[in-house]
Amino acid sequence: MSIATTHPGGHAAEPYQGGLRRWLTTTNHKDIGTMYMMFSLIMFFVGGLMILAVRAELFQPGLQLMKPEFFNQLIGIHALVMIFAALMPAATGFANWMIPLMIGAPDMALPRLNNWGFWLLPPAAILLTLPFTLALFGIGDGALATGWTFYAPLSVQGGMGVDFAILAVHILGISSIMGSINIIVTIFNMRAPGMTMMKLPLFAWGWLITAFLLIATLPVLAGAVTMLLTDRHFGTHFFDAAGGGDPILFQHLFWFFGHPEVYILLLPVWGLMPHVLATFSRKPTYGYKAQVYSFIAIGLLSVVVWAHHFFTAGMPVPALIYFMFSTMAISLPLAVLFFCWIATMWKGAMSFETPMLFAIGFIVLFGIAGLTGLILADVAADAQYHHSYFVVAHFHYALFAGGIMGVMTGVYYWLPKWTGHMYCEKLGKLHFWLTVFSFNLTFIPQFFLGLAGMPRRIPDYALQFAEFNAISTVGAFILGLSQLIFAWNIWITVRGGKKAEGRVWESAEGLEWELSSPPPHHSWETQPVIK
Amino acid sequence: MNAEPTPSAFSDDDLRRRRAAARRLGWLLAAFVLGLYLIGLLIKR
C-alpha cells in the first residue's frame, strides 16, 4: 500500500517549509516542542526580571524604586508568567518532544491541534503584560494588582488589568486543555504495539495524570474568572454578600484549581526523575509500579485538599480538620516517590553529570518543600505562618527547586538528544552549583523572615527584617545572573559542540535512545514492536 | 565532582568502586537520619 495514495495530505506529500513559515504552520511534534521550550525560556527571563525589580525594592526598608501599586502588579504578573508561561509550557514542551519518541509514536495524535495549543500562548502572554505598556500611554492603571490569586473583592474592584488577566487566563486555559487532550489521546492511542500501560515510561505516566488534572480543574478556574468578570461588569453577585454571594466562594473555586495546579507543575518532573536517576546510577528504576500508583494516588488526593490554602479565611472546625488530614495524607504517596528515587541510587554505580547533579539537588531541596508543607498543613501552626514569607519560601522550594530545577534536569538530560550536540559539561556544573547556592541564599532567609512574622506581598517592612531581606536580594540577583549561563549553554549547544550519539548516555534505557540524535524529522514512522 | 569524562569511559573497576561508594554513603545517611531521630527522642520539649 503506498503512502501517497492512502494519505492525501499526509507526510509523504509534505513540502519542506523554511524560515518563519515552518514555525507558524508546523504540525511536527519536535518543532512544536522546540517552540514550547524556547517560549518557556524567554518567559522565564521575563518573569525573572519582574521579580528582580521586586527584590531590588525589598533590598532595604522604605520605598525606593517604585510605587506600592506597581510592586503589587509585578508580584502578581511574576507568578502568572512563571506558572502559566514558563513552567507549564516547559512541561508541555518535554511532552511534545519526548512522549512520541518514548512510546514509539510517529507524532502526537492531533498535530494541528498541537500547533494551535502552542500558538495560543504568545497572545495570552501579550494580554498579561500589555497593561504595563498601556499604562505608559495613560490607558488604565497597569496590570493585575491583586496577586496571582485574583481574590475577590479586591479583584472585583481592581482596574482593567484584572480584565486583561482574566482573558489571558481563559486563553492559557484553552491552550493547556488542548495540550492535555492531545497528550491523553497520544498515550492511549499511539503507543507502539506491545507497550502496555504498565510498560509505559514513567515520564508518560506522570504527564498522563497531569493531563487528567488539567482537564478536571482548569475549566473550574475558567468558570471562576468568568464569574469574576460578570461580577465586575455585568452586575452579578457571586462574590458579594449583599447579594447573597460570598468572597470565600472565589477562594474555593480558585484553589480547587490552584492546588492540583501544584501537582500539574510537578508530576511531569516526578515522571522524568526516575529516568535520570536510573541512567546515572546504571540501575533499573526502583519500584515502577509503586511510582505509578503513587502518581495516581497523588492525582486523586490533590483535588480534595484545596481549602488548606485559606485555613484562616473562616471555616467550620470539622472542615479544617478534614482538609488538614487529607493534605497530610498526600505526604504518604510522596514519601513513596522519595523512597523510590533514593532506592534507585542505592548501590548504583553513580556518576555525576549535570542532569544527575540537578536530580539530586532536586531531591534534597524538594524534600525541604515537602517538610515545610507539612508544617503549613497543620491548622494550628498555619494560623501563625499564613500569608507570611514562610509560605513564599515554601512554595519556591516546591516550584523553583521542585519545578524549575526539575525542568533543568530534563533539559540537560535531553538537550543532546534534541540538538545532536553535547552541552558544555563545565558550564553545566557551574550553573548547577551557582543555582543551588544562590537559590538557598535567596530563600532560606525567607523562612526566617516568615517565622519572625514578615507578611508577604508588601513593598516595605519593619527595620528588624532588613538584614535577611538584603541577603535574600543578593541571592536573588546571583540566581538570576546564573541563569544566563544556562541560556548561553543552550545557545552554544544548539549552534554546535561535540556530536552526541543516539544513546547519549551509555546506560540510558528506552525507545527514545534507539533513534539518532537529533532524531529524524519523522520519528517512528514504522512503529517498533515491544516484546 | 570535577568534570567527568563522557560516561562510556568508565571502566568496570571504576563502576565497581562507584557501587561500593553509593552503598557506603547510603548507610552513612541512614545512620545520620537515625541519629537525628534518636537525638529528637532524647531532647526534652
Next chain:
Amino acid sequence: MSSSPGHAVPGEHYFVPQPSLYPVILSAGMFLLAFGFIQVINNFGPGKWVMLGGTAVILYVLFGWFGRVISESQSGAYRDWEDRSFRYGMIWFIATEVMFFAAFFGALFYVRVISVPTLGDMMATHGTSLWPEFAGTWPTSGPKGPAFTPMGAWGIPALNTALLLSSGATVTWAHWSLLRNRRRQLALGLLATVVLGSVFLGFQAYEYHHAYNELGLTMGAGAYGATFFMLTGFHGFHVTLGTIMLIVILLRCLSGHFSAERHFAFEAVAWYWHFVDVVWLVLFVFVYWV
C-alpha cells in the same frame, strides 16, 4: 471499531496532516476578540470593531479548518487508528465542558447550602448582623438585592425538558437509521432534532424576556439571578453551538457524507447533544425545581 484497542496495527502509518496556517490565524483572531472585548467593557479604543474583526477571522478559520478536515475525511485519509484519536479527543473535551458547568453548579450549591443560610443565621449564631432582618431562605437576591419573582419550574422549563429529552430520542433515531443505511430517516431524524433544539432556544429567549420585563429577575438579582442566568445562559449557548453543529451534520448527510461504518463527526455531535441534554436535566432539577 478497533482491532486492538489502544494500540496501532503493526506497520500502519498514522495520518500526520500537512503544515497549516489555520491554528496561528485562529489564535490571532481570538487575541483580537479578547482584546476588543476588554476595550468594550473598559470604554477605550475601537473595541467593537476589533471584536468584529476577531470574530470575522475566527469564522474564516472555522470554515477553512473544518472544511479541510471534512475533505480529508471524505478522501479516506482517516481510518480506524485516526478515528480512535478523534473519539478519545471528543470524550475528554466533553469532560472539560462537564467541569466548566461543575464550577457554576458548585457556586449554586455553595450559595444555597453555605453562604445564604449563614447570612440568615448571623443573629442566631453570632448575636450580630449587618442585615438582622435577612431570613436566609432560597430563592433570594440577598439582603440588599432587588425584589423579584423566581422562575417556576412547571411552565416553560418543564416544556423545555420534554423538548430536549425528545430531541435526544430523535438524534438516536437518526443514528440508528445511519447504522441501517436508511438515509431518508437519518435526514428526518436530524431535522427533527434541529427543530426541537431551535424551539427550545426560542422558549429560552421568551423566558429571559419574561424574566427581565415582568418578574424583575435580572443578572443583578443577587445570588439567585447570578446563578440562574449564568447556568441557563451557558447552557443555552451550548445548545446554540450544538444546533449549529447539527445543522452542519444535516447538510453533510444531505450531500451523502458518512457511512454506516465511518461517521465520527456525526457521533461526536450526538455525544455533545446528549451532554447538553444531561446538563439541562441537572439544571432543571436544581435551578428551577427544588
